[in-house]
Amino acid sequence: MYARAVAATALICALTCGAVSASPSKQRPVPPKPRETPMTFYVVNGAADACGHGCDSWIEVEGKVESDTATRFRAFLDRHHDRNLPIYFASPGGNLDQAIAMGTFLHGKSSIARVGRTMVQECGFEAQDSDVCVKLKQSGRELHGDLFTSGAICASACPYAFMGAAVHEIAPDAILAIHSPKVVLNFRGGQPDAIAIAAANQRGRERADRVASAYLAKMGIDAGLLALTRTIKFEDIHVLTRDEIARFGIDRREAVETPWRFESNALNSVRKIAVVKTPGDTSFRLLQWRVTCFNSDNFSFDFQRPTRAGALVAIAHGGGSPVYFNGPLSVGGGSSFEQWGMRLIHSRLESLVGQPQTEIIETSLASDGRSIPQTTRLSNEGWAHAMESLLASCPPARGAVIVHSSEAASK
Template identity: 40%
Template structure:
């Protein structure tokens, strides 16, 4: 059984606000599955994590044996494994999935960008030689446009800890059977054999998914998706099926190249009263070396009370209420304001930022809902970004630093 290689673009997360197309991916994968150790900067793969295992490429007929040999040499069974694959041989994915389950592996979806490959495509011959040379490579993790599709989804299910970033994709579809007949069987014999093989393949898939502790809803869904198509699992589906059951998922802060570059973070948070999630995004722009601008985009609940204030707490600083009149685009609110350099330093020094959303209630009372977001990657991304910022104008008015940030409607 072989899945045709089908690629899917990562979804735009915020309509009208996040509009970006993925890079060309026609030749974005190695012809066979490769596995190698990688090392990055401090916290490159999460707080306290700077080493991981990269698994990428098309799942070929001998993939499981290579993965097994490699993992036998890795004593740290909790070192995270990052997958980036369009799929391949289904039977091999089942074998790898069971191997990962025996290790109680931690699996994530992410692209490993190897520094020594420079501006290469990451899959040309020179880069593949570096990746498969046997040594640990210097690299970084990028979750945006990363994918684990088709047969890759099954090996991913084998891990006991599974994490899918907000900007990564996991997609499924039904299998395609490739059969070779010898001799000259009749049409009836071919049809009967094909039917038996299809039933067997469906049974094996359902048995594997159930053994991995995943809801039968995933099996039911896969049966409805034609092989020629591809269904990207939504965040509620990932949660409901038991694939990634975190109530809040977030990306690291990362510098994004664009006509006007910015540092970005995305958070998906489960709503208290359902299995649905809402999307939030932070974009940090550089106006000059003494002043930044932060844009906060939140999805609002049309049936709930309107949020008229936002609070940020950085470290032990006193919370400050932000502006009251955000701009609206579709079902999203956009808040924005400048940040003084001293305030930016306080934000960078905090390991977490507490965000509070205040809504007016009856009798003049205000309810406040709070949640935390981490600052992982923020300092490195901002330091890199700041190097290209213009100097502050000599006649610029001084900006008084405050312990928080003030938002106003986007201009």
């Protein structure tokens, strides 16, 4: 007699290596798959304004969603109920039922969720997913760390937990990715035949659809997200575009920007990214700024955006006279992006950095020859601190007198 009773169906959403269906703001490659560790939660203390203006502490939620994750998550938040800290998710996915349970619990709280990863300082030179570092994160201690949104990923089952929060925000350089769930069957009473397996799989998929549909509706998420999810095979992954993120009601902000950040690589730089949708735009535009130095008194300031015909670009602050970028140059062969640039001396750059915000003014010509300016206001959050790091790496200006510490001590 064939086994006919299904003991349980587990709905699994886990990040797998597959084709990435997206375009930049659309086309962003999925980073290499990290070692999967069970989801852990810990409180992090960082630098001033690390998680936003006036925010220096947050909760990191990272790793794979497993069968006991929701219970542990609830116990963790109960221990910290008196602290309304933002929650940052970094997860490849896992058990869909558990992710929905996490989101349902979050929904009853005034929580804010974002996608971001933490580099824990106490881990030292150990890899962040090493046994030593994972044990630290599971210790229950408050740790110290640096928060990054660039390349941080919340995929598969993770978005369901993330979308349970009262407020959910996606940084321009973070990744939210989806695919359809996989039904894992557990039979009792022997090995079933192919017909029984197919029927059980169908029932599991129907249940997954009902559960996900009801949950997303409760969270105020557009049904289009689930419709899109159904079209993505479990073996593949789809990175949501900014237009999709807004259209489905995940993050409806029309202008989202990162703080200015120092990036240490072959060419040290200070960088900022924004996605904006202004009147007249049919979709979000990805904008990027980068400051590099020739020396401590001479800097290159570049601006990259989708190609636009017949436009000028300037930067200004507080009613000051605009300074115009030179350009444009196309970025790479056949690229739909263009780059503008200018050279600034240190004092001129400092006059921008010292303001609370700057304005990017893009001027185009109407068919009747009129100039049509379009202004995007940007926060200068993080710019001063990032510039300090950049200046420390710049070669001295020509003719600058270098005073060594021993000489300074003798004066």
